[in-house]
Amino acid sequence: MAKTVVPEAARQRRRRTKQGTVLSHGLIVETALRMLREHGAAGLTARRLGRALGADASSVYRYFRGMDDLTLAIADELISRAMRDWTATGDWQADLRGLGLRIHTAYLAHPQAAVLTANRVTGRAHEVAADEAILGTLRRAGFPDPAAARIYHAFIDQSLAFAALDAASLALPAPARRADEEVWRATYARLPARTHPHIAATAGLLVGRMNDSAYPVALDMLLASAAAELAAPAGEG
Template identity: 45%
Template sequence: MEPRTGKRADSGRPRPSPSSRLIVEACLALMDAEGADALTFRGIGAQLGADPTALYRHFRNQDDLLLAVADHLLEEGLEGFEPSDDWRQTLRGLFIRMHKVYLSHPRAAVLATVRITRRPAEMRMIELTLTALSDAGFPPEQAVRHYRALVNFLLARSCMDATYRTLDAHTRRGDESAWSGEYAAVPAETHPHIAAAAPYLASVDDDADFDFALDLMLDAIAARAPGKG
């Protein structure tokens, strides 16, 4: 069988049609550089040197392509991941990985975190999470409830952090300086607890904050687990 081909090159020979993975990787690179507006078949075709119509051989439309990009992000997080014998460590390692991947592609993450991909990487992510919760002793119905709480936390927090990273540098500096500026200057007479906490409000590291919040959730799940926590 002859390979599918795209637009003919200048030599007159047919140009090979890009693979679905190559298209997704090119789309992700464009979104990293230019944001959501780069998610067009015309722009991706230009990036690959291919006729935009060649992309329809792999993706029905732009939304289908976005779902593939979202699943590719999950695939990045899963690459090389091996579950632990400890269900809690499995979930902790898995969710920290995913958060880091989303923050490494913030412009894509803003769109990807609110979608359900229906694709292999997402299915593996769900299976790993439900397996860990089953190992903790939860029956299927309760495992699903805890799975949804964990994943919604991951996606909501990742979307918030990713959105913040898409702000321009000036805006981000202004927001970050507020903790050591306006909040540090709040009078103790009117806001005693803010004043007492002011030295610490400016020192919270975002990555450490995510890990801390995740541990709080895992602590709560372990306390509820029918098996050994």
């Protein structure tokens, strides 16, 4: 039988935790984010979370149906942080670029949480609000609904895919990350033109670029393609 989740208004503990705090949905999510940052996904369990909160593990289930429910809440919290204080300006390209960069930044601030949640669809309030904002921006710009849905799909998947990719790199142990970054200089930059002419020709450029995220460039390419489509005469594109 599924566990009953207590409504938010009825969740306050009558007693404080060992740390002197009162449990809440937000406190549990924030503590879970900290545990993911410090210990990774394998270190986030109800028992350990309860210990970190100074409460019994069963207390977590007063707020969440299970650990997967908590994972979805973490995903929605990351979207909430991306959307915080964002307002549309009426310039659809600038608005979507800003929002995409906000999503990327919010996820990279919590790389372990990003790896855990970037592929999840929560259907929760902040995710729904973000989707409404993106689709509204595209429709107000003049994209017909089929184009708006298609560009929205590409935009959000690109944002989350790069967030997951870049977060996975940040989540690596520091020695492994440094070793990966050094490969471009230690291996690619030393390949001879005789055997690898195209790599040799661009090696200096690769060394200068490949350890940085390609997301801003990819985002600009997506938005430029969408803008060209919008500007094309009817019947083209």
